[in-house]
Amino acid sequence: MPTTCDFCGRTAPEEVPPLTWSTSVERGRTRVFCETCSREHLRAMESKLDSEWW
Template identity: 45%
Template structure:
């Protein structure tokens, strides 16, 4: 597997982080060449989750 973060370009170290890397997020994206996996590293995943939480209405909490 050649996981590369689609946001920052980081690459995991398989021996340290596992394969697939622990804490990373993945989703399937439809492209002209068929579906492919898009990876987001643990750092960018945390950053993205926090931005979603910040946009939620106060009533949700």
Template identity: 55%
Template sequence: MDEETHHRIQQPTQRDDAVVVCALCGTSAESGTTPPTWICSVENGRHQYFCEECARTHIRAIESRLDSAWW
């Protein structure tokens, strides 16, 4: 079998019916997608989203790459 296998890199997708919620304060996004002002952090293999207000409050810890458990 001389068949070539083509691998496509797929970007992670978010379900349309999923509600995006801030991991700290519990604020939910108005739409089903993550607002551009929110921050996404990958901690222990999980995507966590933080609203604009929480991100601004903890920006130094985020930039220092500290896990949210340390904030």
């Protein structure tokens, strides 16, 4: 099963997220974000805001 970005829906062919993707745990659920979304929302991620606030 390919990995899917939880923000934009982009998919990676591997089952394990590529090293350029980032992961987050929000309310007990693991979320995965592609490198584009990770770069675009880096400050919000560092502030530990839930992705709903981005």
